[in-house]
Amino acid sequence: MKFRFHNSLHLGSDMPGVGEEASKTILHSDTIFSSICNVWAQIDRYLQKQNCISFQEMLQLFVNGVPPFKFSSGFPFFNNDYYLPKPMRDPSMLYDDYITKSIYGKKVKRLQFLKAQYFREWMTENKQESGMAHDLSDENKNRPSFGIELLLPKTPVNRLNNESNIYHTSQFYFYDYCGLYVIVELNENIISKSQFCTLLDHLGKYGFGGNRSTGQGSIQGDIIFEKAPKEITQLFTMKSEMGYCLLSLYYPFNNSIVRNATEYSLTLRKGWIGSYSANKSLKKKTAYMFSEGSLFSDIDKGRLVDTKPDKFTEHDIWQYGYAMTMPSKKEIEIV
DSSP, X not given: OEEEESSOBOOBOSSOOSSEEOBOXXXXXXXXXXXHHHHHHHSHHHHHTTTOOOXXXXXXXXXXXXXXXXXXXBEEEETTEEEEEOOSSOOTTSOSSHHHHHHHHHXXXXXXXXXXXXXXXXXXXXXXXXXXXXXXXXXXTSOSOSEXXXXXXXXXXXXXXXXXXXXXXXXXXXXXXXXXXXXXXXXXXXXXXXXXXXXXXXXXXXXXXXXXXXXXXXXXXXXXXXXXXXXHXXXXXXXXXXXXXXXXXXXXXXXXXXXXXXXXXXXXXXXXOXXXXXXXXXXXXXXXXXXXXXXESSOOOBOOEEOOOTTOOSSOOEEOOXXXXXXXXXXXXXX
């Protein structure tokens, strides 16, 4: 699925800050799952009239390890160019020599995303005649940025003593022709494409990220749901000595799989319960997950993580931790 934003977007940073709430460009897969769950719970009866499985049935399938659909995190696109997270290990042929590394090394290191064609060359360690680092450092060939981040001051007032406490929060504005896309693997034996599109229509009205009450994160037009381009689908069957590169947050189904992580980073996932069916605002339990771009020599499918607070009894709270990787361990259909 592919979408652009009508206004700014605020996705809370993974790195904590004091007096400053930063934003990020990537839309994590667990945030997408939370949004889908909230929307599905609201329109559950309407979907069941279309012979769709119920919300509770859908959730139970995820808990049992048989997800009706899987998806990547949201990555940026520019026109028809799709970008993927930079793998955390450098290919052996990235630099021709020490001089090339001294010229382009810092620029390549700062890159967060690679265009699909360069992602393939990176993972398969194919060397170009002119050198991959040169092309990656060229803004016309591999965009380093997809928008601009503005830092805005906020001044909440304490209702008890009228004291103010200034802090800063960020808003991210995508450039023209830029937005986010998500790769979806849909099991049409469980949920049909038309039923999933109905869900996306309502999800587009819901939006993503924080500060939605002020208009941030609203989707411009409809969420586009179409067959993935060839340069993306081919990446799932490529041959790579690097192993499997994560395209989503990942929580291993079997803890022993951790020893197969070759290059990785961990992301702390926390936050507040955002449920429309419960009139409570409590902090979820925290969970560490493997980040997008992490590399594994072998990997399992992942699972949901129970992050329900001890004092919350209204319903379960799950964090999405299923893995989507390039290349894939099996043939998948990308829709």
